Each structure stands twice: as structure tokens, then as C-alpha cells.
Amino acid sequence: MKVVLYMATSADGLVAKKDGDSDWVSDVDAAVFDKKIKELGCIVVGRTTFDQYYGDLYPVEGVTNIVLTTDDARKSEKESVVFVTSARDALEIAKKKGHQEILLIGGGTVNGMFLKEGLVDEMILSVHPKVLGEGIRLFEGGEVDVDLELKSVKQLGEDLVQLRYKVKKASRLS
Ligand SMILES: NC(=O)c1ccc[n+]([C@@H]2O[C@H](COP(=O)([O-])OP(=O)(O)OC[C@H]3O[C@@H](n4cnc5c(N)ncnc54)[C@H](OP(=O)(O)O)[C@@H]3O)[C@@H](O)[C@H]2O)c1
Numbered sequence: 445m446k447v448v449l450y451m452a453t454s455a456d457g458l459v460a461k462k463d464g465d466s467d468w469v470s471d472v473d474a475a476v477f478d479k480k481i482k483e484l485g486c487i488v489v490g491r492t493t494f495d496q497y498y499g500d501l502y503p504v505e506g507v508t509n510i511v512l513t514t515d516d517a518r519k520s521e522k523e524s525v526v527f528v529t530s531a532r533d534a535l536e537i538a539k540k541k542g543h544q545e546i547l548l549i550g551g552g553t554v555n556g557m558f559l560k561e562g563l564v565d566e567m568i569l570s571v572h573p574k575v576l577g578e579g580i581r582l583f584e585g586g587e588v589d590v591d592l593e594l595k596s597v598k599q600l601g602e603d604l605v606q607l608r609y610k611v612k613k614a615s616r617l618s
Contacts, residue, residue: 445535447488448566449548449555450480451582455571458579459552464496472601473570477549480568481507486543488512488534490554491527508541510534512554531561556585564611567592573603 451459452469460466481487481504491513494502503509509525512534518527528534538546548558558564569582592609600606 445539445543446545446565447535447548447558447563448480448484448545448568449558449564450477450568450570451550451555452477452570452572453582454574454576454579456575456577457582458576459550459582460580461576462579464492464580468572468574469570470572470601470604472604473572473606476570476600476606481547481549484543484545484547486510486538486541486546488538488546488548488554488558490551491515491518492553493549493551508538508543510537510546512557531558531563535563552580552582552584556581556583556588559583559588559590559611560585562613566595567607567609567611569607569609570600571605571607 452466452473453459486508487504488510489502489512491511494511503522503525507524511525511527513527514529516529520527526537528537548555548564591612593612594607595610596608598606
């Protein structure tokens with residue numbers, strides 16, 4: 445199973461303001477993001493992000509939506525939405541549903557959890573021309589030391605750059 449993380453960040457590595465606002469993400473990036481979701485067909489998202497955009501962005505129709513929560517009693521009313529309580533379970537569910545790749549789409553807590561467990565294989569970061577100073581970091585949950593290999597740099601808009609990295613030594617669940 446390949447895990448691709450896709451996130452919009454500020455130039456100082458934040459994914460949302462302190463109050464959770466990430467409405468500064470550009471339309472150009474949102475369109476690329478949407479295309480990537482459809483291409484991979486499976487997203488993994490934290491419960492906070494899922495609930496924040498419930499009925500607006502999520503659940504995404506036509507793809508598998510896997511939502512991380514510590515609430516093991518939470519049940520979904522939709523077949524396309526599955527709640528899981530660990531990163532490994534997220535990967536197992538994706539595999540059972542026939543996916544070979546998943547798109548990890550935040551927020552910072554869930555990203556940090558996957559990274560610490562060595563489960564992120566690739567990162568696509570859309571770096572927005574913005575400094576937020578304080579807010580939710582790309583990877584929450586403490587110190588990590590992960591080496592990356594730059595695969596590509598794309599200019600998406602006038603001020604927007606998309607970086608694609610391979611994560612070195614990511615462990616895999618076959
Ligand atoms: N810029 C971007 O591209 C982007 C993308 C996505 C999100 N965001 C922003 O990120 C913010 C949310 O980030 P966040 O870090 O606060 O939350 P998050 O990562 O979206 O979700 C955190 C939730 O995941 C569940 N969780 C955490 N650790 C877990 C574990 N070990 N096992 C099982 N479940 C676990 C918990 O849900 P329960 O509370 O239910 O237990 C926790 O409250 C939002 O404001 C959103 O706007 C930005």
C-alpha cells in the first residue's frame with residue numbers, strides 16, 4: 445500500500461490558522477487536489493477535518509473515505525465512509541476495498557501519526573504565499589527526523605509552488 449500525503453501549507457509549514465481556518469487554500473490548488481483524490485480513489489482524513497467540512501467537502505462522492513477517530517463506537521451511515529481507530533486499520537480497510545494507493549489529506553495530527561509510524565511514502569506539498577506564524581502544523585505530535593528526496597517542483601500559479609517528495613525509508617504494509 446502506497447501512502448501519498450497531499451497538503452496545502454503556508455510558507456512557514458502550517459496547514460490552518462489557530463482557529464482551524466484553512467480557507468486561504470487557492471482554487472488552483474483545490475482543483476489539483478480534487479483531481480488527485482479522484483485519481484487515487486481513497487482518502488484518509490482526521491475526524492476533526494472531516495467534521496469541519498462535513499457536507500461541504502466531505503465525504504467525497506465516488507471514493508472511499510476513511511476517517512481516523514478514537515471513538516470506536518462511531519458508525520457511518522454511508523457505505524463510502526469508514527471510521528477507523530488506527531493508521532494500520534486504515535491501510536487494512538483500503539486494501540480490503542481493493543485500493544493500492546491512498547491519499548492522506550490531514551489534518552496535522554493524523555499526518556504526524558502516519559509519519560511517526562513510517563507509513564508515508566510520498567508527500568505533495570502546495571506551498572502557499574502566506575505566513576501564518578501560529579496554527580496547526582503540517583505534522584503535529586512532536587519531534588521527528590525524516591529524510592526526503594525531492595522528485596519534482598511545479599509552479600501551479602503565479603505565487604504557488606508544489607513540491608513532491610519521496611520519503612526515504614518509509615515502511616510498508618504489503
Ligand atoms: N491545509 C490543508 O491542506 C489542510 C488539510 C486538512 C486539514 N486542514 C486543517 O487541519 C485542521 C485539523 O487538524 P487537526 O490536527 O486538528 O485534526 P485532524 O488530524 O484532522 O483530526 C484529529 C482527530 O483524529 C483522531 N485521531 C487523532 N489521533 C488518533 C489516533 N492515534 N487514533 C485514532 N484517531 C486519532 C481524533 O478524532 P476523535 O476526536 O474523534 O477521537 C482527533 O481528534 C483543520 O482546521 C483543517 O482545516 C488543512
